[in-house]
Amino acid sequence: MPIVPGLWFVLACGGGGVDPDPGEAPPPGPGPVAEAGPPQQVWVGEAVSLDGSASQGASTYRWDLGNGIATESSPDATATVTFDAPGRYSVVLTVADELGRDDTDNVLISVTHxxxxxxxxxxxxxxxxxxxxxxxxxxxxxxxxxxxxxxxxxxxxxxxxxxxxxxxxxxxxxxxxxxxxxxxxxxxxxxxxxxxxxxxxxxxxxxxxxxxxxxxxxxxxxxxxxxxxxxxxxxxxxxxxxxxxxxxxxAVDDARGVAVLPDGRIAVTRWRSGPEHAEIAVLRPDGSERGLWTLAFDEQRGSDTESGGVPSYLNQLLISPNGLDAVVPSLQANLAAGPDDNPLTHETTVRAVISYLDPLDGTEHFELRKQFDDRGFAAAGVFSSRGDYLFVAMRGSRSVDRVDVLSGGVSGSFLDVGYTPEGLALSPDDRFLFVNSYLSRELLVYDAGDLSAPPVAIDSATIPSAEPLSAEVLWGKQLFNDSFDTRIAKDGYIACAHCHLEGADDGHTWDFTSRGEGLRNTISLIGRGGEAPLHWSGNFDEVQDFEHDIRGAFGGTGLMEDADFEAGTRSETLGDPKAGVSDPLDALAAYVSSLDQHPISPHRAPDGGLTPEAEQGKLLFESPALGCTTCHLGPQLADSRFIEPTVPLLYDVGTLTPASGGRLGGPLWGIDTPTLHGLWATAPYLHDGSAPDLYAVLTTKNPDDLHGVTSGLGATELDALVAYLLSLDGAVD
The missing domain is CATH 2.130.10.10 (YVTN repeat-like/Quinoprotein amine dehydrogenase)
Known part of the structure; x- marks a missing residue:
């Protein structure tokens, strides 16, 4: 609208406003951007070329080499460094432009022997x-x-x-x-x-x-x-x-894992350790110059982060590609705990560990022994091709942990890799990790290098041509070996198999005083078929009573619904039957009951019969004078039974001591008669594990002839009787 009628103002608006002063500098552009280059893997003593020339807007370059040395600022974008020790070095590049503005970037240099x-x-x-x-x-x-x-x-x-x-x-x-x-x-x-x-x-x-x-x-x-x-x-x-x-x-008792050492000798692990230390035998290929390496008992008291004990279940000895490190994955059994002032808990009973040794002389680097939180059993492992990473299979936890050997810490995990991972392998280029998930019946493959997100299996393949077990027994076997399922265990530590791997005993004597019992030598489940009474004190009358261990010692929530568990007297081990109430618990019992065959004794003659010495021992065993068959009779060579509901037939054969403790929190008046089949594989002996061999059972642990009249036997007769006992494997002779 015009201000004065007929008069209009026309405004011309230029795009630039006020003209700039031609002497004024333009505003600064973006600052420099540092680019230190991709990560590198090098050997100790190898020259490393660093190149920051991909940086933008930089006029000077300064390198902090990660080893305490830094270069001066220079227009040269490159630098060279040599590292004298293995490690992961974070090299930092700082660039600056002509205005003094700077930027930094770092590159990781992994150095190995x-x-x-x-x-x-x-x-x-x-x-x-x-x-x-x-x-x-x-x-x-x-x-x-x-x-x-x-x-x-x-x-x-x-x-x-x-x-x-x-x-x-x-x-x-x-x-x-x-x-x-x-x-x-x-x-x-x-x-x-x-x-x-x-x-x-x-x-x-x-x-x-x-x-x-x-x-x-x-x-x-x-x-x-x-x-x-x-x-x-x-x-x-x-x-x-x-x-x-x-x-x-x-080589060594219970010989298990085998490895070739860098000098050509052969190492053989003892599967189940004794109470004092773990053992590895070392022999030359011709069998000469046998040596024995040991892994020490960890004396520390248990906590929520670590626990003491002895490494056991040694399936493998792993040698790094650099030939300088030997590592043993295992379970650590906390045999020192158990009394009322130091009770076993779900996180202090067993714990996954890896132990380090010198592969030349076997010296253990005890200070490097690594314990894994929320893991019960490190069963197997594999080194990367450069030896800077160790992948460790956690058998019960359904996981694989990647250990950074250069720092000692866990640098990633593969979770939910299937039931019972017990073998690992890497592709030659370290790109793929292969996991043998034994009880999932699968081989799984993972990207081994990218752990920036939780790894997911790239592919899997079924291993057996057909499932060899019934669906119920397979399920029970999976549950028996599992500690990942929170119904079974808290925090992934304890599985049934961690004391009964492959259904056998672990060779240990545990102090169950805080559980109302006492010293108890682990019993093998093999060949027993789940028959009750169970345990030395006859405190279970069905395999389903292991629900009490699951809810108690394992810290699990239980395989049975709470309402079912609390119904009637079912919450008591000898109360109302648990069979038929819980499908998973029945499956667990089905697996244990399937263990009804004893392994062949190596002490028999090549044709499977008794040796002449064992035949003489059989005559002694069956003689009325010794009285062995008073209790050891029938197919299982045991009179184990309940004489009335909840009351097992127990004997005091002179082996009870104050350390034997009680039974279900009450008095212990005797011990259940164990089968004699499989004795060759189940040392130590007696309920408290106090007899290291069968000679001790018959002599020093039987001074009053309460456990058979053996005091009059001479050395030859003792040898014959022991030969017979070591031959017992379920066969009918």
């Missing part, structure tokens, strides 16, 4: 060339697979084996093979599965020797014989058409 050793240790799964092999013990098979560039698995073939294949190792002796060597424990045979046209071979081992771990070198295979505590050496016959057992060497 050069790889000088090719790790060879017994394992349930192994990578060789571009293939993977994994054993399937329950179905008597071995599966071979391969993987693609993306990690997809392809099954190549399943091979039938003899009974109970336990581990696998590739073997290519000079000019022959290759083979996959598989110890089959139940049949005491080594299967050599030929590849690339090599013939399938088989090597028989001593009857009942129960081979487990296997490794090979250019000349021979070395196999642990668990039942006899020996190491077997197997070689090809001239011409390579057959293989033969050439020698057995005494």
């Amino acid at each position: 050069p790889a000088t050793h090719v790790p060879r240790q017994s394992s349930t799964v192994v990578v060789f060339e571009d293939q993977i092999a994994v054993v399937s013990p329950d179905s008597d098979e071995l599966a071979r697979l391969t993987w693609s560039e993306t990690g997809a698995l392809t099954l190549l073939e399943r091979h039938s084996t003899a009974g109970n294949p336990r581990t696998v190792a590739p073997w290519s002796p000079a000019g022959a093979g290759p083979w996959l060597a598989v110890p089959c424990q139940d049949d005491a045979v080594i299967e050599l599965i030929g590849l690339d046209g090599a013939p399938d071979l088989s090597v028989a081992l001593p009857r009942g020797s129960r081979p487990y771990g296997i490794v090979g070198d250019d000349e021979a295979l070395f196999v642990s014989l668990q039942a006899t505590g020996q190491l077997a050496r197997i070689e090809l016959e001239p011409g390579g058409a057959a293989a033969q057992l050439v020698a057995t060497y005494d």
Whole structure:
């Protein structure tokens, strides 16, 4: 609207406003951006080239080399550094522009000792060339697979084996093979599965020797014989058409895992440790110069972060590719706890540990022993190709933890990897991690390098051709071995299998005073078929009573609904029956009841009969003068039973002491008669584990002849009686 009629103002608006002063500087642009370059992996003593030339807007560069040394600011974007010790070094680049503005970026340099050793240790799964092999013990098979560039698995073939294949190792002796060597424990045979046209071979081992771990070198295979505590050496016959057992060497009791040391010696782990320390035997390949390495008992009192005890269940000895580190994954059993002033809890009974040793002289680096929180049993492991990471399978926790060997800490975890992971392998380039989830019946593959988010399996493959167990028994076996399920255990520590791995005993004596009992030697479940009474004091009358251990010692919420557990007298161990009330609890009982066969005794004659000495011992055992068969009779050689509901038949045979404690919080008036089958595998003996061998049972622990009239036996007669007792394996003689 015009201000004056007929008069208009026209305004011209320029886009720039006031003209700038031509002498004034333009405003500054963005500041510099530092780019230190990608992470690097180098060897100790190797020159590292650092390059910050990808930085933007920089005129000067300064490097803090992570080893206490820094360069001066310089227009040169590069620097060179050499590290004299292994570690992960954070190198920081600081750049500045001409205005003095700066920016920083860092690059991680991982420094390791050069790889000088090719790790060879017994394992349930192994990578060789571009293939993977994994054993399937329950179905008597071995599966071979391969993987693609993306990690997809392809099954190549399943091979039938003899009974109970336990581990696998590739073997290519000079000019022959290759083979996959598989110890089959139940049949005491080594299967050599030929590849690339090599013939399938088989090597028989001593009857009942129960081979487990296997490794090979250019000349021979070395196999642990668990039942006899020996190491077997197997070689090809001239011409390579057959293989033969050439020698057995005494190694260590309960021989289990086998590994080749950097100097060529063979290490053999003792599976179940004694009360004082864990043991590893070391032998030259010809069996000479046997040595014994030990892992110390940790004396510390238990807490919510650590606990004491002895490493046990040693399945593997792992040697780093640098040949300078030996690591043993295991469970640590807190045998010092248990009295009322130091009770066992769900987090102080067992704990997963890895122990470090010098692989040259066996010296333990006790200060490096690592305990894992919320993990009960470290069962297996594998080193990365540079030895800077160790992947550890946590058997009951359904997990794999990655340990940064250079810092000692856990640097990531693979969670929910399936039931009972008990074997690990890495692809040669460290890109893929393969997990043998035994009771999920699967091999899983993961990206081993990217742990920025919770890892998810790239692919999986079913291992057995068909499920060998009934659905209920398989479920029960999964539950028996599991500590991840919060119904079973709190915080992932305790599984039934952590004291009864593979259904056997753990060889330990626990102090259950705080549970209303006393010193109790763990009983093997093998061959018993879940028959009641259970335990030394006969405090359970059905396998389902283990619900009390689950809710109590394990810290679990229970496999039975609370309302069902509290109904009637079911909350008492000898109260109303629990069978038929809870499907998972019945499945657990079905698995335990399936353990109705004893393993073959290695003390029998090659034809399976009694030796002449054992025959003489049988006559003594059955003689009225000794009175052994007064209590040890029937198929189980035991009169174990309830004489009336809730009242078991118990005897005081002179072995009760104040440390024997009580029964269900009350007085203990005797001990349930145990079966004598399987004695060869279940030392120590007696309810309190106070007899290290059967001679002690018959002599020093029986001074008043209350446990058989044995005081009049001479040395020859004692030898014969012990020979017979060691031969008992469920067979009818």
